[in-house]
Structures are given as C-alpha cells and as structure tokens.
Amino acid sequence: MRSASPEPAAPRLWAIVGATGTGKSALSLDLAEELASAGRQVEIVNADAMQLYRGMDIGTAKLPPGERRGIPHHLFDVLDPGEEAAVAWYQSLARSVIERLAESGSDVILVGGSGLYVSSVLFDFRFPPRDDALRAHLEEELDARGVDALLERLRALSPETANAVDARNPRRVVRALEVALLGGDAQVTLPEQPRLWRADTSILGVRCERAALVDRLDRRVERMWGDGLLDEVRGLIPHGIEEGRTASRAIGYAQALAQLAGRMTEAEAIAETQALTRRYARRQVSWFKRYPGVEWIDGTATREGAD
Numbered sequence: 001m002r003s004a005s006p007e008p009a010a011p012r013l014w015a016i017v018g019a020t021g022t023g024k025s026a027l028s029l030d031l032a033e034e035l036a037s038a039g040r041q042v043e044i045v046n047a048d049a050m051q052l053y054r055g056m057d058i059g060t061a062k063l064p065p066g067e068r069r070g071i072p073h074h075l076f077d078v079l080d081p082g083e084e085a086a087v088a089w090y091q092s093l094a095r096s097v098i099e100r101l102a103e104s105g106s107d108v109i110l111v112g113g114s115g116l117y118v119s120s121v122l123f124d125f126r127f128p129p130r131d132d133a134l135r136a137h138l139e140e141e142l143d144a145r146g147v148d149a150l151l152e153r154l155r156a157l158s159p160e161t162a163n164a165v166d167a168r169n170p171r172r173v174v175r176a177l178e179v180a181l182l183g184g185d186a187q188v189t190l191p192e193q194p195r196l197w198r199a200d201t202s203i204l205g206v207r208c209e210r211a212a213l214v215d216r217l218d219r220r221v222e223r224m225w226g227d228g229l230l231d232e233v234r235g236l237i238p239h240g241i242e243e244g245r246t247a248s249r250a251i252g253y254a255q256a257l258a259q260l261a262g263r264m265t266e267a268e269a270i271a272e273t274q275a276l277t278r279r280y281a282r283r284q285v286s287w288f289k290r291y292p293g294v295e296w297i298d299g300t301a302t303r304e305g306a307d
Contacts, residue, residue, distance in 0.1 A: 011200070012108075012200045012202060013098060013107075013110065013198050013201045014108065014203075015047075015203045016031070017291065019281040019285050019288075020280065020281050021220060021281065022207060022208045025061075027111075027204065028044055028111040029068070032044060032069070032109055036071075040106075041104070041105055043073070043108060044071055044073045044074065045109070047075075047111060047114060047117045047118045048112035048114050049246070050250045053077070053079050053247050054080055055235065056236065058229045058232045059250065059256070061220070074097050075093065075094060081241035082240020082241065082244045082247070083244065083246075084246050087117055088127045091117075091121060094110070094117075094120075098110070110122070113284050115284060118288075119287075121197065122194075122203070123195060124194065125194075128179040129184045131178065131182060134181060134182070138178055139174055142170055147167065150170075154173065154176055154177045157181065158180045161180060162176075169249070194292065203291055203293060204294070206296075206297050207285070213281060218278075220277075221252070222270060225266065229252060230259065230260065232256075233256040233257060233260065236253075242257060251280060255268075255269035255272050255273045256269060
C-alpha cells in the first residue's frame with residue numbers, strides 16, 4: 001500500500017523591508033526563485049507608496065517588467081499621479097490581494113520601504129479617525145492662513161503631536177489637526193509588542209553600512225537625472241502630477257517640478273533630492289529596526305542602484 005503524500009506546506013507571507021537603496025527588490029526576486037525551486041508558488045506585492053503610481057518609474061527605482069524574472073508582481077502602477085494614496089486604502093487593498101493569493105496556494109512576498117504601508121499590512125494596525133468635510137475645511141484654512149496657523153491650533157490641542165509632526169509637510173499638519181479635532185491620536189506608531197496580522201509571516205530586513213549607502217544614494221540621484229527624470233516628470237504633467245497631493249511631493253519629483261518651473265537650478269534640485277533621500281533613509285532605518293523577529297541581511301554588496 002502506498003503511503004500518503006505529505007500535505008503541501010501552507011502558504012506564507014514574507015516581508016522584505018529596509019531603507020531605500022539597500023537591495024530589497026533584488027532580494028525579493030532571489031527569494032521568489034528560491035521558493036519556486038522548492039516547488040512553491042510565489043508572487044510579489046508592492047509596499048512602496050510611490051511605486052503605486054503609473055509613469056513614476058525613474059525616480060522611484062521601479063523594477064521594469066522585463067527584469068522581474070517572470071514572477072507575478074502586484075500593486076504597481078495602480079494610481080494616476082493626480083490621485084491620492086492613503087495608507088488605510090492601501091491596507092485594505094493589499095490585504096485583499098494577499099488573502100486571494102494565499103487562498104490560491106501561493107506564498108506572498110511583500111516588499112517595500114514605506115514604513116506605514118508595510119506596518120499597516122503586517123501588524124494589527126488601526127488608523128485614527130477621519131472626516132472628509134473637516135479635512136476639506138482645514139485645507140481651505142491652510143490655503144488662506146498658512147501652515148503656521150494650523151500648527152498653532154494643533155499645539156493648543158496636542159503639544160506633543162505638534163512637536164512631532166513634520167512642519168514642512170502641510171499635508172501631515174492638516175491630517176494631525178484633523179485627528180486631534182476628532183479626539184484621536186495622530187501619532188501613529190507601532191505598539192511595544194505589535195501583533196502580526198497573519199501568524200505565518202517571516203520578515204527579512206536588508207541593511208547596508210551607512211557610508212556605503214550614502215554614497216550609493218547620492219550617485220543614484222545623479223543617475224536619475226541622467227536617465228531622464230525631467231522628461232519623465234514633464235510627461236506626467238498632463239496626467240495630473242502637479243495637482244496630486246502625494247505624487248507632487250515625492251522626493252525627486254517635487255524637485256524636478258521645481259526645476260521645470262524655474263524655481264531651482266539642476267544642481268540645486270539634485271542636491272536637495274540627495275539630502276532628502278539621505279534623511280528618508282535614516283527614518284526608514286529607525287522605523288524598521290523596531291520590528292520584532294526580523295532576520296537581518298547585509299545588503300552592502302548589492303549591486304549599485306538596486307532598491
């Protein structure tokens with residue numbers, strides 16, 4: 001009598017996290033091929049907020065379809081530049097995709113460096129209240145009175161939040177004030193011991209020696225301009241990038257728009273993009289190092305330019 005065949009392993013959720021430029025995309029492809037060679041079905045889901053946008057390729061280091069090694073990729077190019085990306089919207093969409101793939105028997109690799117987006121999927125992550133009418137009113141106040149007036153209102157309601165919010169980002173100030181007025185907590189952070197959304201989750205973190213990463217990021221920004229970022233942005237203007245609240249503020253794209261409008265020279269646009277990219281990478285490192293149970297991998301030797 002033949003023995004029964006072993007039951008196939010249940011689908012797993014894998015997450016690959018880390019700062020920009022550390023090699024997350026390359027690792028996701030390598031992991032997918034390794035899982036496939038073991039007989040597992042596997043697909044990749046994007047968790048980079050800016051790679052959700054159609055046409056925003058050069059400035060986001062989006063992996064071209066021809067370099068995806070035949071592995072199915074999801075949640076790339078799902079928004080026009082004039083549309084707004086929201087974390088709560090992304091959480092619902094990404095989880096529905098992951099559940100559908102898992103039900104079909106596929107492992108899923110979630111890959112990206114947008115901390116809130118990744119956390120919203122991996123952990124039992126709840127969002128502060130929102131009120132679209134109140135938000136619209138606050139945005140009108142922002143246009144009429146400026147961000148400092150909103151900061152003063154926020155400081156009166158929640159001094160701790162006012163000190164923590166990025167005052168250079170009017171969108172975040174508006175959102176923080178909206179939440180404070182609704183009686184919620186605008187400081188969305190991971191709890192001390194975050195609970196996983198799916199128990200069958202493995203998290204891989206990619207890190208890179210600081211000096212090597214800074215050099216890599218600075219050169220990548222220079223290469224973005226050399227690869228035609230200005231032409232890419234020029235082509236996105238008819239698709240609403242100037243009006244898009246999220247896309248227009250993306251690092252690199254905001255500076256390219258300023259250069260096209262004559263508000264910055266090319267040298268100034270590149271230098272500011274480099275500085276903001278380095279700062280963003282530092283924030284990513286701080287965010288992801290708080291994740292529990294991460295298996296860290298050294299990405300210092302990853303080929304230059306890989307995400």
